Amino acid sequence: MDWQGQKLSEMLMQIMLLVSAVVAFVAGYVMSSFKNMLIIYAASVGITLLTTVPDWPFFNRNPLQWLDPKEAEIHGVRVQKPKPQPQNTSKKPSKASKK
Amino acid sequence: MHSFAYRSNALFTFGVTILAIMCIMVSVSDNFNTASPQAQIEVLKINRFKRQPNGNDEVSLTMNISADLQSLFTWNTKQVFIFVAAEYETAKNVLNQVSLWDAIIPSKEHAVFSIPATNKYGFVDQGSNLRGQEFNLTMHWHVMPKTGYMYADKKVISGFRLPEEYR
Numbered sequence: 001m002d003w004q005g006q007k008l009s010e011m012l013m014q015i016m017l018l019v020s021a022v023v024a025f026v027a028g029y030v031m032s033s034f035k036n037m038l039i040i041y042a043a044s045v046g047i048t049l050l051t052t053v054p055d056w057p058f059f060n061r062n063p064l065q066w067l068d069p070k071e072a073e074i075h076g077v078r079v080q081k082p083k084p085q086p087q088n089t090s091k092k093p094s095k096a097s098k099k
Numbered sequence: 100m101h102s103f104a105y106r107s108n109a110l111f112t113f114g115v116t117i118l119a120i121m122c123i124m125v126s127v128s129d130n131f132n133t134a135s136p137q138a139q140i141e142v143l144k145i146n147r148f149k150r151q152p153n154g155n156d157e158v159s160l161t162m163n164i165s166a167d168l169q170s171l172f173t174w175n176t177k178q179v180f181i182f183v184a185a186e187y188e189t190a191k192n193v194l195n196q197v198s199l200w201d202a203i204i205p206s207k208e209h210a211v212f213s214i215p216a217t218n219k220y221g222f223v224d225q226g227s228n229l230r231g232q233e234f235n236l237t238m239h240w241h242v243m244p245k246t247g248y249m250y251a252d253k254k255v256i257s258g259f260r261l262p263e264e265y266r
Contacts, residue, residue, distance in 0.1 A: 006101060007100075009100050013110050013113065017110075018117065021117045033174060034174050049110055053106045
């Protein structure tokens, strides 16, 4: 999940839980049923869990752009020399590892 | 929010916090309910009135207990416990209380009733003070909520008198 995705996930989680709490409370009060309030809240916690906890593709729309190692050296960043690989001199493969 | 476990933990803690706040609000919402319970008790018959071998007076009586406790029930009420106590004054003690009968009302549908009941628990005085004794029958109720604080109230029905002689 990228940075924007993490922010989105946290915001979604909080908004969904707050809204569902309000909905559950009002519905329970109107129906005069404590049990229904708990059921509605539990169900929406489940939906929130499924929405915000797994690493869905829409949390990965802004992948982190890593600097190319060569460019990084220009900016004064020490780059560990990659292990000598069989003749791949022209361009280092850009490492864009993400979780 | 960088890992599965971190997100699960954040969701769980926030969810439980909100649940606690909801429970508090449910408890607060009970204050908007104004309860006006009705209760009436009549003594139908004194079945038995005697002195026990150890010198204590014992009474067995049949009451008719009628009540409308529907207004005690809100969406936050789990059950209502009621009991009827005989209360009287003796030379030694200003207040004597003897529990005679009790019941648990599980729901609003069962909150209106009118039943004859013989005392479940012995009406026994610690001594021999019951002949000609005036006493009250008091209906106590304890409202047990699903969440929040429990409260109790009572209604005193006075003007009963035990016979002058054992029977």
